[in-house]
Amino acid sequence: MITRFEELDWQPTPMGDLTLRRRWEPAAGHEIYEVKLGEEYLMSSLFTVAEIALADLGLAVVGGDDLNVLVGGLGLGYTAVAALRDSRVGALAVIDRLDTVIGWHERKLLPVSAELVDDPRTTLVCDDFFEVMRNAPGDDQRAWNAILLDVDHSPRHQLDSTHADLYQAEGLRALDRHLASRGVFALWSDDPPDADFMVQLDQVFDDTAAHVVDFANPVTEGMSSNTVYVGRSRR
Template identity: 50%
Template structure:
């Protein structure tokens, strides 16, 4: 069954043949609800309109959650292979006896964070997201992974810009400036060269990555998700900052395009 919309009031009912009801959300946006589609939330933000949507595939019956910012689809629960791989590839680089303090940049639907929490070696997880609304969705339990992430005592959700926090002299943990981490995982932009905001490009340079490295423990891992195949130029940039760097392809079948999708995870070690 599709999730209930807790906040809102019915303001009109369309003919039954349309199976559609319109809700007025507390943020003055009308949400359309049908048998196969629900706009769970709509929020205006400085970066554009942010929407959380639920839909059901009428053929397979699969329930799909999507986050959209302006014209960009940030994430869909239909394709999560590489988001999970971001965590598993990075954490598998550590020995079995090392306890891990982890940062995830980009909460989204929660798949990277949940995959990190599945690793018993993780003793703390900071999840940083620039969109307060996304954090509120999880705190309100609107997404399938929300309760598992929020209720885990190892988790802290932090509202802020990952890219600002990664700069030299700044900190990911506002309660403990100077704290260092074993693993920092980032899934915000589409790729190192296709960013959501032009200002983000600075991070993917030697100077930007050098600031990040200052917050990492010896032997620490930085891992980056990309919607594109590996870019050798960025792998080389990583090698100019870290002792080792590589890119791993993540392949999966895309039934919508009827072909194999190729995404990537970059891994760099201090």
Template identity: 50%
Template sequence: MSLLFEEIDSQASPLGEISLRRRRIPALGDRDIYEVKLGEEFLMSSMFVEAEEALSTLGLAQVQGDRLEVVVGGLGLGYTAVAALKDERISELLVVEALETVIGWHKGELVPLGKTLNADSRNRYVHGSFFDLATAPATGFDPDRAGKQFDAILLDIDHSPTEYLNASNASFYTTENLALMAQQLKPNGVFAMWSQNLPEEHFEALLKTVFETVESHVVSFYNPFQSEESTNSVYVCVKGEE
């Protein structure tokens, strides 16, 4: 094992080989950087988490009430889930993750935020496809309570509404399937989604076919590899009162 690099785990998955790595870059200071790769593609890095955290803070800022029940689609390195749990109004958080390996990294505390998530009794991991559960409102996200509705659904899985982690995810981004997911939101519930790209007008128009209000937020953060600001975006949508 190198002091500057370690592959913590690598396992086969339905999407290909997925690996968890830890590295240090001396020029960036005394800290461990965690990375997830799927095959040769980098999926996420603990260097760039501002937008993943903003997905929770921006989305939950639009949710009314207390004792909130929230779904996070995509566990990753845990930053969206941990940011959500900082909202004291949350009474239950379901984190839906298709890859059992990723859940195992958190349960086994191979990633730094696993300990935080495991220690919070409000948090529950759900092993399953977000997209399959989202489009089946009769059963829904909670395996213990069919048809349950939530105050917010926060999604961070695909790279963008037009660039998919898995080609089969493309079918989710339609009025019909977004509306099926929206059935799992309470009146005035919120759907928020992360994208690596700037807001896309055609996707905003699609969201408006389902949700009463749609807002797009650009999240900027410093990228030391490019020595400049980078941007992601977060879409925040509010369901009507019905």
């Protein structure tokens, strides 16, 4: 018998109750994993194309080898694992504000958890990504060749209002201090390309682009799309 719904974990957090569940999705014909914060759906393993594209599109424009990569937002782990599949990546750190999410992967509750945590290149860090970016990098910190961010729904729709400053030119300049020379910043968004955000991005980065990532949606039996923004440091 197929289990229609199984709650794998539930934890209270400062942002609300966080739930990880596994359920059967009839439209897809297989089990999927979902994360909810309160009554809001954060992510689903039914839709991972754009999360993977965030890593692929960001790293595609990074030159060199032995890359030092930072992922902001662990989630179900698909962006981080996609980055690890690039053989040029020498080290990968993932920052997530919620130790509960890190614990899910350390307990290997999710489909890609083992691939993520068993890779010696991986470091999982419980911290506030946005606060880390606001602060100047430490003298002993190696600069990042790529920073891949997937936390908020979009630059306009944040999970926490304290994140808003990063999506303005001043916040993007603070983030740029953490990038290596000609390093790349890439951002996932659930919304269509945002002209106002592109203005902010263009003030700080070169070679900016808003990639529309289309994918099949078995629930609507149509197509859906996300956006991946990419920019290269001018330094």
